[in-house]
Each structure stands twice: as structure tokens, then as C-alpha cells.
Amino acid sequence: MPTPKKPTSPRTKSSSRKPLVYGAVTVVAAGLLGFASYRATAPDDTAPDTSSAPAAEVSADPNEGVYPELAKLARRDADDKLAVGRADAPVVLIEYADFKCGYCGKFARDTEPELIEQYVKDGTLRIEWRNFPIFGEESENAARGAWAAGQQNRFWEFHGAAYAEGAKEKGFGKDRVKALAEEAGVKDLDRFMKDLDGDAARAAVKKDQEQAYGIGATSTPSFLINGRPIAGAQPDETFRQAIEAAAEQAKATGSAGDEAGEPAK
Structure with a gap:
């Protein structure tokens, strides 16, 4: 399995791997995200299928393995372009993922649509995306492209195009990312390309990336479900x-988000 490339930015390199101040116990617990990855970052389709791998443990006790400080990372912003579901949904799944990650694609194609159909549409679940590019320049391009598509309300369409079967094998150079945006129905491609290379996109991606490293995630996909860490394509x-x-x-x-959003369509 190829070793993920570290961020090239000196500032990110020096700060992103230091756990954020959520409390020592919480940070150690969140390290499970890295420990239990089950090779989720494998970027090629020849890697073993993780569908038969042991599932991350989920106790019958809803409090076991849940860390309240991590649950607070849910943004619950009704205007979040990279989220789906009600802002006041009782459950928030935060996904840290890379578009070059093979098992992120597996989750996006095989599992996420079922979760949306079963739980998002009835108001139980909200899914919040976090860009976590760890495979170098093309990962960064795709992450910024996803953010830029979101500015024109086409994030999930871009997400679907980028995770389609065979999409990552074509790479994520800038021309390819632009083609994905067109496929996703982004109308203003000139604005998209400006946003792609803009400071706002870079800052947004860096914020997500540093949050992921800060909670102990070292591989993709990694998840938090109301503060419960789950790692890999489970x-x-x-x-x-x-x-x-x-x-x-x-x-x-009786807990849920403070800010109400609209039900998913």
C-alpha cells in the first residue's frame, strides 16, 4: 500500500499532526481512527476487499465509545454546501475523505446512498463532508474542486462524478477536475476555476485537513457519528x-442540533 504523502505546506506540516485541545482522553480515544483503518487508504482497486474485515466495534450501550468533545465538531450549519440533511438532525455523521482513496469511493457508491435513503430522508441523519486530501497534489486539486463546486450548489453532483467507477484512474489534474465540474452541472466554469485556485478554497480544505489530523485520523475514510469514531470502509x-x-x-x-434545516430531497 503506498504511503500517504504528508502535506507540503510547512505550516500544515508543523501544526496539523498535533492533536487539537479537546482533552487528553478524548484525543487518545480518537486515535482509534488511525489504528483501525483496515487499509482504507488503499488507492488502487487491487487492494483486498474490506467488506469481510472485522467491523469497528459498536457497543449496544449508546454511550460506550462516544466522546462528547468530538460530537461538538458537527457544524450544523444550514448553509453548509458540503452537507446533506437537516441541520437539527439528531445524528450527524462527519466523513473525512480523499477523492483518490479507493475505499472512500466504495463507501460513496455502496453505503452512503443507502444511508441517505434510510436515515437522511426521514430526518434522522445529517452527513457533513470534510476534505482530507492525503495523496498529494491531485488530492488537493480534487478537494478544492469539490469545495468550488459546492459554491455553485453542485458539491454532491461533483462528489458522485469524482467517485464514479473508474474516475480516479483518470487522475485529478486541473483539466480533469474542470471536466468533472462540467459533468456535475456546474454552470459557471470560469468562476469554478477561479474558486479552485482561490485562497478561500485553500483555507477551507486546510481547515478540514487540520481538524482530521487533530483528532488522530491518519487514513481515509474516517468517520465520527455523534462523537463515535469509526474508521475504514466498514x-x-x-x-x-x-x-x-x-x-x-x-x-x-432530547438532544439535537440548535439550528433547524430543511429535510433532504
């Missing part, structure tokens, strides 16, 4: 169990 049942446990806990405590 079986669908792992996500369903975690979502349903989180929903039950939210119901019991």
Missing part, C-alpha cells in the same frame, strides 16, 4: 448500528 451494518444507537441516545436525552 460493512453497512456497522454504520446502521452506530446511527441507530446515536438516534436512541439523542431521543433519550
